[in-house]
Amino acid sequence: MIAAALLALGAAGAALYVGWSKNTHNHGLIADLSYNLGGREVREHCTTCHVEGGLPSPGPNAAAEPHPDISPHVVENLGCTGCHLGEGMAMDRALSHGLPGLGARQVLTGRDVQGRCYACHLLDATPLAGAERPWQGYQLFREKACGLCHHIGGLATGGHFGPDLSHIGSQLGLEQLHTAIRDPRSDPPNSIMPRFPLSRSQVRDLAWFLKSRVADPYYATPMQVQAGKIRLPEVSLVPDDVDLLPDEDLLYRGKCLACHQFRDEDGYIAPDLTYAGRMRSEEFIREFLERPTRLIPGAIMPPSPLDAQKRDTLATFLAREATSEPEHPHAKHLYMHLCQRCHAADGGGHGPIEPNLATFPRAFSGNAEFYRRSDDERLVRSVERGIAGTSMPPYADVIDKAAREDLLDLIFAAFIGIERQDKTPLPLLPTRPQELSAPQQTDALYARHCLRCHGRTGSGKGPEYLDHLPRPRNLTNRPYFAAQSDEQVARAIADGVSGTAMDAFRDRLQDRHIWDLVDRVRTLSGGEP
Amino acid sequence: MSAKRNFLHHLHPPQVCRRTLEPTATLGLGIACLTCLAVLFVTGATLFLYYVPDPERAYERILHITTTLRYGDFIRNLHFIAANALAILIFAHLARVFFTAAYKERYLNWLYGLVLLGLVLFGNFTGYLLPWDQVAYWAIKVGASLAAYLPYIGEGVQRFFLGGTDIGPETLLRSFAFHAGFVPLMLVVFTSLHLWRIRKDGGLAAPAEARKQRLPAAPWLYRAEGAVALATLGTLIALSLIIDAPLHERADPVHPPNPAKAPWYFVGFQEMVGYSAFLGGVAAPAALLAFFTLAPLLDRTRSEGGIWFARDRLALNLLFAAVMVSQIAFIVIGQWFRGKNWALIWPF
Numbered sequence: 001m002i003a004a005a006l007l008a009l010g011a012a013g014a015a016l017y018v019g020w021s022k023n024t025h026n027h028g029l030i031a032d033l034s035y036n037l038g039g040r041e042v043r044e045h046c047t048t049c050h051v052e053g054g055l056p057s058p059g060p061n062a063a064a065e066p067h068p069d070i071s072p073h074v075v076e077n078l079g080c081t082g083c084h085l086g087e088g089m090a091m092d093r094a095l096s097h098g099l100p101g102l103g104a105r106q107v108l109t110g111r112d113v114q115g116r117c118y119a120c121h122l123l124d125a126t127p128l129a130g131a132e133r134p135w136q137g138y139q140l141f142r143e144k145a146c147g148l149c150h151h152i153g154g155l156a157t158g159g160h161f162g163p164d165l166s167h168i169g170s171q172l173g174l175e176q177l178h179t180a181i182r183d184p185r186s187d188p189p190n191s192i193m194p195r196f197p198l199s200r201s202q203v204r205d206l207a208w209f210l211k212s213r214v215a216d217p218y219y220a221t222p223m224q225v226q227a228g229k230i231r232l233p234e235v236s237l238v239p240d241d242v243d244l245l246p247d248e249d250l251l252y253r254g255k256c257l258a259c260h261q262f263r264d265e266d267g268y269i270a271p272d273l274t275y276a277g278r279m280r281s282e283e284f285i286r287e288f289l290e291r292p293t294r295l296i297p298g299a300i301m302p303p304s305p306l307d308a309q310k311r312d313t314l315a316t317f318l319a320r321e322a323t324s325e326p327e328h329p330h331a332k333h334l335y336m337h338l339c340q341r342c343h344a345a346d347g348g349g350h351g352p353i354e355p356n357l358a359t360f361p362r363a364f365s366g367n368a369e370f371y372r373r374s375d376d377e378r379l380v381r382s383v384e385r386g387i388a389g390t391s392m393p394p395y396a397d398v399i400d401k402a403a404r405e406d407l408l409d410l411i412f413a414a415f416i417g418i419e420r421q422d423k424t425p426l427p428l429l430p431t432r433p434q435e436l437s438a439p440q441q442t443d444a445l446y447a448r449h450c451l452r453c454h455g456r457t458g459s460g461k462g463p464e465y466l467d468h469l470p471r472p473r474n475l476t477n478r479p480y481f482a483a484q485s486d487e488q489v490a491r492a493i494a495d496g497v498s499g500t501a502m503d504a505f506r507d508r509l510q511d512r513h514i515w516d517l518v519d520r521v522r523t524l525s526g527g528e529p
Numbered sequence: 530m531s532a533k534r535n536f537l538h539h540l541h542p543p544q545v546c547r548r549t550l551e552p553t554a555t556l557g558l559g560i561a562c563l564t565c566l567a568v569l570f571v572t573g574a575t576l577f578l579y580y581v582p583d584p585e586r587a588y589e590r591i592l593h594i595t596t597t598l599r600y601g602d603f604i605r606n607l608h609f610i611a612a613n614a615l616a617i618l619i620f621a622h623l624a625r626v627f628f629t630a631a632y633k634e635r636y637l638n639w640l641y642g643l644v645l646l647g648l649v650l651f652g653n654f655t656g657y658l659l660p661w662d663q664v665a666y667w668a669i670k671v672g673a674s675l676a677a678y679l680p681y682i683g684e685g686v687q688r689f690f691l692g693g694t695d696i697g698p699e700t701l702l703r704s705f706a707f708h709a710g711f712v713p714l715m716l717v718v719f720t721s722l723h724l725w726r727i728r729k730d731g732g733l734a735a736p737a738e739a740r741k742q743r744l745p746a747a748p749w750l751y752r753a754e755g756a757v758a759l760a761t762l763g764t765l766i767a768l769s770l771i772i773d774a775p776l777h778e779r780a781d782p783v784h785p786p787n788p789a790k791a792p793w794y795f796v797g798f799q800e801m802v803g804y805s806a807f808l809g810g811v812a813a814p815a816a817l818l819a820f821f822t823l824a825p826l827l828d829r830t831r832s833e834g835g836i837w838f839a840r841d842r843l844a845l846n847l848l849f850a851a852v853m854v855s856q857i858a859f860i861v862i863g864q865w866f867r868g869k870n871w872a873l874i875w876p877f
Contacts, residue, residue, distance in 0.1 A: 090595075172784075
């Protein structure tokens with residue numbers, strides 16, 4: 001009893017002592033101030049430590065630094081957290097400066113404060129003095145066509161492909177915004193947002209602009225926002241210092257050049273459109289602009305913002321302006337000109353735009369086994385007619401047959417490293433049985449062998465799909481499978497696809513089951529070719 | 530003074546078994562629970578003065594309490610520690626009663642105890658949301674979605690608790706009302722009944738021969754109880770000096786943490802639901818509930834109550850131990866061995 005009493009007494013004494021000594025605001029008073037900020041009450045204790053508004057004084061009696069002059073603003077009327085964020089009600093150093101994590105309330109200091117200017121001021125056609133960088137960020141947002149995928153409050157049109165960014169400044173900190181722009185796939189890893197070629201300072205501009213997109217802006221009443229009265233200014237996307245061909249402005253207005261290349265203009269995200277009119281029919285281009293994923297399933301390109309008539313004009317323009325062949329017919333130049341954007345200069349498949357393509361470009365180097373097993377005729381045809389359902393376009397009308405042959409020879413000599421005629425004979429495929437198994441059996445078969453990579457619906461996004469590059473084939477890719485014969489599909493199942501994670505299933509499956517799965521692929525990709 | 534003593538005399542018998550005073554008889558778990566409860570009432574009443582159940586202000590009020598008010602963080606830590614200690618101690622108390630078969634001839638009090646257990650868990654759960662920070666928000670989101678696995682009534686229960694289909698201001702207000710109104714009131718009622726039943730049932734369960742050795746309650750019983758209560762209090766205070774009640778960022782309804790976990794006492798269920806929605810979410814909890822409520826009725830052994838690990842109860846004790854150990858294992862796995870996307874991880 002006495003021991004317990006002593007324990008309790010000791011603990012209580014310690015608690016009282018610790019509680020007393022934790023009182024670090026040595027002058028004993030807490031600055032408890034309330035401000036009226038745009039009609040909202042803000043209460044904060046910041047000036048307890050930041051006495052003069054500047055950095056806290058080091059000792060009990062040393063004079064604190066004053067706040068820099070910010071006229072016409074008046075610190076006494078605005079308070080601190082309106083511009084600097086942070087948690088005004090906390091008196092603990094870590095808590096009051098905003099906890100790490102999402103960083104929504106992380107304190108802004110120095111030039112980062114300009115990330116808050118447009119939370120109070122309406123973003124106008126001309127930048128606000130002192131807040132030029134976030135204004136530049138807004139221009140970038142429009143130029144890089146961020147709005148094609150992301151909606152943002154104040155713009156008439158906006159995509160629904162990506163998350164709504166109207167309130168992003170209230171949700172994420174500057175650092176989190178930087179990371180999200182610089183490396184979109186860091187979280188979540190299956191993000192389809194491309195990595196834009198932006199400089200460090202451009203990323204910073206964009207982040208400052210996005211930080212000002214807050215849930216409760218001060219420049220308008222909620223009613224005005226609701227009624228759509230708040231409009232962000234239009235940005236002229238067509239450069240006025242360049243001579244444009246007739247209708248070429250549509251490439252700018254349609255925001256194509258934010259990602260694609262057309263002659264000297266390059267967005268470094270998506271394929272080259274210079275020869276698009278030669279490679280694809282006008283019909284194809286028109287349909288592709290309207291719904292890209294119908295022709296290339298898995299394409300990350302959002303539908304074009306242009307209306308139907310302008311899409312027609314653009315398709316006609318691309319067809320009209322496409323030249324027949326580049327001027328340097330030497331195979332080496334052709335490769336660098338036409339192939340390396342996807343297949344990479346070292347032939348490894350990791351070309352500059354590879355991460356943004358729906359399917360991984362076939363690797364040349366280190367992939368000899370694949371080419372030993374592939375018919376030469378098939379390779380020739382791939383270059384000539386392209387591969388349907390993927391980003392590989394037909395080159396028949398762009399370069400002539402001799403040049404195509406030279407190109408293949410070069411690829412074999414420089415990257416693949418084997419003779420073009422060096423082929424491995426493949427074992428015979430099992431014959432197709434008269435009758436296939438019951439669908440339930442095939443379901444079980446598919447679930448056991450295919451589901452982990454190709455997914456339940458065959459979308460190629462099974463639980464393990466991120467572990468493999470090239471990614472598992474999207475089995476619902478109708479145009480791709482329409483161009484494949486049953487034998488080709490059966491071959492891939494039986495003998496695997498070298499250079500990918502697709503294993504040979506010949507030994508793990510009964511012969512008839514291979515054909516059951518071929519049939520399943522046909523069902524998933526929408527019927528017979 | 531005399532009135533108070535009189536009241537305590539009503540709760541305590543004039544004489545107690547000598548065995549009651551031995552630490553091994555009960556391990557003092559009941560009194561430890563009672564002490565936690567008292568600490569919760571006192572600290573809770575203090576926090577009541579400063580807290581506002583409004584999503585716009587709740588977080589700032591917590592910041593105010595923890596950083597500006599003198600002893601504010603200590604009071605909040607103490608409330609947090611006592612609440613979690615109570616959840617652990619109450620299960621330990623339950624296990625003690627089971628292993629000593631103290632529920633024999635005392636079925637009603639066993640049921641009161643179960644009600645108290647439910648109330649404590651519910652009180653813990655509702656209190657979890659009140660800081661309105663990121664972890665609290667998403668833990669309650671997960672916890673409330675676990676309720677939806679109950680057949681037939683699940684969605685109704687969820688809607689009643691959330692005050693809608695999703696967490697919002699209504700949920701916060703309801704949680705606060707349950708946490709600071711309904712649950713404390715019910716705790717007082719059922720704790721009184723629980724204590725009263727002990728007296729009515731003739732003190733602690735004890736074998737007949739141990740009942741022969743008797744001692745006056747004053748001062749021996751008072752001293753024993755006081756010692757346990759003070760030791761518990763001292764430990765709680767000491768712990769709350771070391772462990773800070775968690776506080777994360779403000780709640781953000783669009784950015785869930787990965788993984789989002791229920792409060793630790795429900796993580797076991799979350800883990801089980803991860804294996805099978807029906808087995809883990811419905812069958813196992815129902816079986817647990819049935820087992821706890823019906824155990825005294827199913828117990829046909831002849832040994833007297835009040836004996837630790839009676840021989841003829843070996844099978845029952847093993848079953849109970851298995852249930853408890855498996856639940857603890859599920860909680861440990863769910864809490865420490867689950868990472869992003871609920872994948873198994875090695876935490877060290």
